Amino acid sequence: MSYLELRDIHKSYYLGKEEFPVLKGIDLNFDLGEFVSILGESGGGKSTLMNIIGGLDRQFQGSVTVDGKRLNHSDEKALDHYRRDTIGYIYQAYNLIGHLTVMDNVLIPLDMTTLSKAEQKKRAAELLDRVGLKDQAHKYPNQLSGGQKQRVAIARALASDPKVIIADEPTGALDSENTKEVLEILDGIAQEGRLVITVTHSQSVADAGTRIVHLADGKIDKDTKLRDPYAVTDTPRLKSRLLPASVSYTTAFKHFKFNFWRNSLIVLGTAVGLFAVMLFSGLGNGISGYINKQVNDLVNPTAVSISRYQKTSTASSSGSSKQAKQQAAMQQQQSSMSSMSGSSSTSATTTSAKSTFSNKQLTQLSNVKHVSGVSKVYTASSVTSKYNGKSATISTLENWNASATSNTIKYGHKPKTGEIVIDKDSVAKKLSKNHWKNLIGKTITLSYKTTNKNNKPVTVKLTAKVSGISNTSNTGGMVSDNYVSTKTLTNAMNKANVNAKVASAVVKVDKIGNVNGVTSKINKLKLNNKRQYTATSVNSIISKIQTYVKLATNILSAIAAISLVVSALMIIVTMYMSVSARTKEIGILRALGESKRDIRRLFISESLIIGVLSAAFATVIALLGEVTVNHLLAAIANYAFVQITVGNVVTVFVIGVVISLVAAFLPARRAAKLNPIDALAAD
Template sequence: MEAKQLSYLELRDIHKSYYLGKEEFPVLKGIDLDFDLGDFVSILGESGGGKSTLMNIIGGLDCQFQGSVTVDGQRLDHHDEKAMDTYRRDTIGYIYQSYNLISHLSVLDNVLIPLDMTTLNKTKRIQRAKELLARVGLTEQARKYPNQLSGGQKQRVAIARALASDPKIIIADEPTGALDSQNTQEVLQILDEIAKDGRLVITVTHSQAVADAGSRIVHLADGQIDHNQRLHDPYPVSDKPRIQSKLLPASVSYKVAAKHFKYNFWRNFLIVIGTAIGLFAVMLFSGLGNGISGYINKQVTDMVNPQVVSVSRYQKPAQTSAGGGKQGGADQQAQQPQQAATTQASTTGTTSQPKVTSAQISRLKNVKHITAVDKVYSASTVTAKKGSKAVTMTNLANWNASATTNTIKKGNKPGKGEIVVDRDSVAKKLAGNNWQSLIGKTITLNYQTQNKAGKKVTVKLTAKVSGITATSNSMGMANDNYVNTATLTSAMKAANVSTAATSVAVNIDHLDNVKSVTKKINKLETSSKRQFSATSISSMISTIQTYVSLATNVLAAIAAISLVVSALMIIVTMYMSVSARTKEIGILRALGESKRNVRQLFISESLIIGVLSAVLATVLAFVGEFIANSLLSNIANFAFVQISLGNVITVFIVALIIALLAALLPARSAAKLNPIDALAAE
């Protein structure tokens, strides 16, 4: 006797019960069924008889049952979620009474959902989707949305979608329940043609007329099979190659999320605006901090060479007498010349501030990265005369490495026998409004100090004006008056005043090396005693910028509070989206998408909101930068708001982090939904 050939789908002893508290309600009571490819089987029965429950078990959606399901000789493990995802993706195609189309996707896109989980390339996927729509008579409806179709057309789209991934089993749950008689006949004809292709078509229905259209009727009553009637033999099955399935690419989640964003554009755009405002404020305040720091840096470096370190002999605080820091004549500063407040030693050499010796200068020159060491001389209360006009200079220094040509607005730096004078405090007082005419003119200068013998003397010199300086007094700096070093020292020698310097200006080869060289100079020792005290203007700039950065960060942090509100808005929106799209989640799971795919979908949508918020915030910030700088141009010709590439990148990172964190819980909640419950949602 010849052995019976195994059927493609076998159900053995299927039991299923629902529970209300501890009370059990059996739905399926030992179902044994075999199904073959090419068969068009109708499961007939009244509502509540267990038909849909049986379909959910066959379709791999319901795992809470007893018994076994074998497909093509392989027993299914309904508790293996990944295996069930693959099974639905590769083997099952669903057609529902309520169509279950995704409203924010076009007809073509609905059919493309299962095709995106196949190995076909994009061109072939689109081609197959169009061919299927043509097969069900919907070529002209491909770009429409489901709400623009009739009931019969929607069911045809559902059929095309069910066939898209070339599944072997088509499950049709009440496929004609919502259709008129004409559409019912057309749908039944299409289902019969599908069976002729060699697929197994299983239709759940309570209509005898629908059941009669198939090749076999299985009658289900009270959870048991009471009748199994063969109407005609199954259609022959061909061995043509089938389309292979694969995991859904992450890129598809972004595309679907983008289409949903577009479909609900105005609602989502309001959220984007709310998030963008917070990001805009953070970026603008950060740019303001950059601008103010840059302005301070420019103001300081325009007056002082930032690559110069001022070096004097080291003294312990107790060694400096109360009166040793001030004398009434010309002072040699350990500070930068512009900061000369006559707080250290005079040119007489009689104060407590020790001198920098030639040997020490040579030692400094040998330090790596130091390119020059200049002696610094500074005189205060200097009288300058031209003809009958006289003016008192607050400060006069020799032109040394710390000076910068940035301050010279007209003319050149001083050569031998020359001087550059401040425009506002000197040039305008000596030459009036025609202050530029002072260039090339000779002026006389004198100041009082002590000579080598400790007697008060007057140092006199004449110098030709080679240039005129101008700097802002907003930084609290002294006026810029510089005389050629040789010219000043010659006058000092003529008055028997010592030319030994109490400080030197050390020039560093690169700005990046200033900090390290300053530390190295401060560590130089002789007989275990510290030799020098080195200070740089960059340290002052750094301190000021620290305070500016602190202030702007506080402002940015205050602005960032609004981002918490934005995050809450995104969370609420995502939860609302999960609630509104519960059925869509069930549809996607039924088509074979995994929990991970569902999570990716909602996270993708949130990230789109984050990216668009960052883009909008960037546009607003640069517009705000332009407006702010235009309004502030009356104060100074400087861009007080400077939004950097780093600020933009930071805002994008913050936006993505907020969007990601805001989406995690809603996306996780969506992925946890039971597909059966999700499909039943309204």
């Protein structure tokens, strides 16, 4: 039994419904050790016959048997394995891949063997030495002569140690000297026990083999044996394997590097959109963080301010229900902001019973889960402060409570018994314009008018030593910046026979993560089946503000995302252009045994490289932009307004990868579907 057998091979091409027969019943046997020349005129069916033998052409009638096993031409994966394991191609046009070096071209089939990387390089070097090109290994094909290119093609054909070498017009583009050298190499290959099949229209080339098969008009009209085949020895051969994914990535990167400047422009265009998304996200993080810090610096974030719940009326004095609801809503909002500072707009002595807290209510608040303490809040309005004959009015003075924070104190410390913290601009500078810092440690007198327990006008007087000076400009007027110790204020009230009622309260929560839950629970508390409290935390205000910041950031990011759509279109166009420009390369790779999946992976890998590099470049310029913007804004506030997080970077890389995958899908699919024969015929 012969190693390769063709039986009753028929092949026709169709133009519309018109049939054009090319092969009309071919029966041939081939043995290892033969150097067979298929001789005939152009258009006689020689190349078509070679494509059938090589497993590239699947549309024919008849059978091909290799080493006793019939090839299943309907099984594409089996044909891929057949080409990887058994066939080596040599072409008239060389069909070397231009963006790969001579060494890399020879390594292509070796990547589909079980040899290690070191062994692959060693074998490639030995094969190049055999064809006399060892010193040309790092050159590119366009730097070689025609004869050198053909010898590289021969080295590549031998790389995977195939049993069958198909040479399609291997000397058609060579001069007489190079023709002689190539024929000697082919004869040497046959001497190794391989089957060499050469397609040629030259009688002198055909005479160099061991046998000539003459093909005319789709039939064999002569089969002439020139000499005996070479002896075949049973030597171990290399084993083939599927192409590893890493090779696709490496090959894609080599192509990217070969067309570096063109691809760099695509990377730059994609990076601009990714940079904008990252920068706007970082800006949103920074602004949210700044707002969070500013509010938390002014008010204790674990404190929840409590006021008595006031039911909104259903109608105003004018009888307008709609206006009444609007007025009630405005009053509720003002009350919430006032309670955030722990103060009330009404002094403790004039607050009605419905707006004050009983001991029972304070105990109820302290029993709420996660509440670690309850502070009573006392306030005094329109307090006159005096020092060295100068005076200043304190609009609201309150006791130091759980909602206050030392961050509001610019100089000094929080008040102890008999001490007070006064505001820099509205109080300290009016009491001592040029030496206001020196007020720390000095005693000032304070007084305010209210009514006593007998509902008679009375003036409450007290003295306190200045322990600290706060800065109203830091608070934007959100909170009161004048605090006195609780004992100092209540003692003065009691001395003047003023009823020190609790107009508001502040509960301290054990953990910041429980603040929202505690706020919600207090708002639902009831006594005698009636709602009692309105609870407000700084978290709720921050949450609302951050919602607006996030919305603005998302809008800006969405605008930036438009450029990402343009970037995706750029990658799609680039990939389609790449597929068109590399059509022949696709045919070469398929002929060498790569599968459709390998081709898809190759182009997807190249697109992924663009996406990842774009994300990396975008990250670098975004981080540089972060440093620059924060430096420029340092004069406004000593805070990093752009804060790019690891999450932002990861998001941008994910977006870059997704864009590149989506953009590469259709071009890669188109590349994989190309017919290898048509691809090889492309210019």
